[in-house]
Amino acid sequence: MKAAVTLFVLSLFSLTCFAEHYGAELSEAEPISVTEAIALVDANKQTTALVQGEVTSVCQAKGCWMGFSSEAGDVRVTFKDYGFFVPFSIVGKTVLAEGTVEKVQWSLKDSKHLTEDAGGDPDAVTEPIVEYQMVASGVKVKS
DSSP states (O other), X not given: OHHXXXXXXXXXXXXXXXXXXXXXXXXXXXXXEHHHHHXXXXXTOOOEEEEEEEEEEEOTTTSOEEEEEETTEEEEEEEGGGOOOOOGGGTTOEEEEEEEEEEEEOOHHHHHHHHHHTTSOGGGXXXXXXXXXXXXXXXXXXX
């Protein structure tokens, strides 16, 4: 019984300590801003980066993507191999996300789906969405 209680307490402790990290461990690279990541993509340069930004949106269906906003544009961050999700409560927090960044054009069907997941009206979407996207292998909440 004592061992079961100890195991339970350790499980709770580990969940508390690691609840702010999702997916793979991040590298020790110097983080860049969302604006810098977009500039690199626009210049056809480095597409793998550790990006720091404030989360401005999260998929309202299940947390399968989050969004960054900047003066240069918005970035939708999805998660490698659909391997992890983030909580809705992450909106407004500063995070580090590591992965590949690119500019993509979604099909009209996918554009409607993404709009609906963000809480918008899919019928209002009449053209495919073109956006910056990051496929992150890991995310860590800083604050």
